[in-house]
Amino acid sequence: MNPDLSKASWFKSSHSNNGGQCVEVSASFAGAVPVRDSKDPEGPALVFPASAWHAFVAGVQDGEFGAV
Numbered sequence: 812m813n814p815d816l817s818k819a820s821w822f823k824s825s826h827s828n829n830g831g832q833c834v835e836v837s838a839s840f841a842g843a844v845p846v847r848d849s850k851d852p853e854g855p856a857l858v859f860p861a862s863a864w865h866a867f868v869a870g871v872q873d874g875e876f877g878a879v
Contacts (some may be wrong), residue, residue: 814840816856823849836864 819837835852837845844864847856859867870876 814843814845814858816845819845821847821852 816837819839821835821837823833823835833849834846835849839845842861843858844861845856845858846864848854
């Protein structure tokens with residue numbers, strides 16, 4: 812999976828008020844979720860299958876990773 816990220820629309824969580832230590836994600840691609848460091852928008856991005864990203868988010872919400 813190697814989408815052309817030049818056309819991606821990026822966003823941060825509305826809960827991102829931790830001094831810039833956050834990631835941005837894009838919902839621009841069916842079946843894939845690119846993730847990048849908000850401090851380095853021109854840097855590399857990781858691309859996850861959408862199902863894996865949704866499982867990760869659900870785990871965070873359920874507290875599977877401790878306090879975040």
